[in-house]
Amino acid sequence: MSELTMIPALPLGDRTALGTPSNARLTTLDARCRWNLRLRADAGFEPVAAAFGVALPREACRLTEAGERRALWLGPDEWLLTAPAGDASLGSALAQALAGVPHSLVDVGHRSCAFELTGPRAADVVNAGCPLDLALAAFPVGAVTRTVLGKTEIVLMRTAPEAFEIDVWRSFASYAFDFLAEAMREYA
Numbered sequence: 001m002s003e004l005t006m007i008p009a010l011p012l013g014d015r016t017a018l019g020t021p022s023n024a025r026l027t028t029l030d031a032r033c034r035w036n037l038r039l040r041a042d043a044g045f046e047p048v049a050a051a052f053g054v055a056l057p058r059e060a061c062r063l064t065e066a067g068e069r070r071a072l073w074l075g076p077d078e079w080l081l082t083a084p085a086g087d088a089s090l091g092s093a094l095a096q097a098l099a100g101v102p103h104s105l106v107d108v109g110h111r112s113c114a115f116e117l118t119g120p121r122a123a124d125v126v127n128a129g130c131p132l133d134l135a136l137a138a139f140p141v142g143a144v145t146r147t148v149l150g151k152t153e154i155v156l157m158r159t160a161p162e163a164f165e166i167d168v169w170r171s172f173a174s175y176a177f178d179f180l181a182e183a184m185r186e187y188a
């Protein structure tokens with residue numbers, strides 16, 4: 001497995017935070033390791049949990065986490081695994097744990113960056129460009145999905161009743177950040 005190539009700078013220049021906690025606050029998050037895992041064999045679930053320290057969620061559109069590591073269910077046989085930037089060696093550990101099990105494990109840490117949107121109006125801000133029902137009953141804490149924000153694809157997670165994490169490809173990061181910033185103006 002190839003070694004992780006970290007791209008330390010976010011593609012946002014000096015934009016790191018925006019807004020107020022009383023309405024909505026948008027913050028860029030630190031770089032993270034990310035792996036896209038495709039796995040159909042049930043035999044791979046236990047080795048992944050042992051090597052990664054987090055069991056793969058079996059329920060659609062949910063995440064599981066332990067500490068700063070997360071496993072996000074993106075499809076019937078697809079997960080996004082995330083960990084702090086210092087955990088790059090996990091990729092090799094996962095590959096070793098899955099030896100002999102049909103799978104695909106791809107380091108995608110270089111491709112994405114993430115924002116956190118918090119506050120009582122966070123769902124309203126996301127809904128300015130996302131067609132999902134983000135009411136807490138419809139999209140509860142721990143929910144995750146691949147969706148759109150304006151004209152770009154994102155991975156959206158609800159991490160608390162008034163908090164979302166948005167994972168976006170680096171080439172669309174400025175667009176997504178500016179889209180959310182513009183949407184926040186309505187609630188300033």
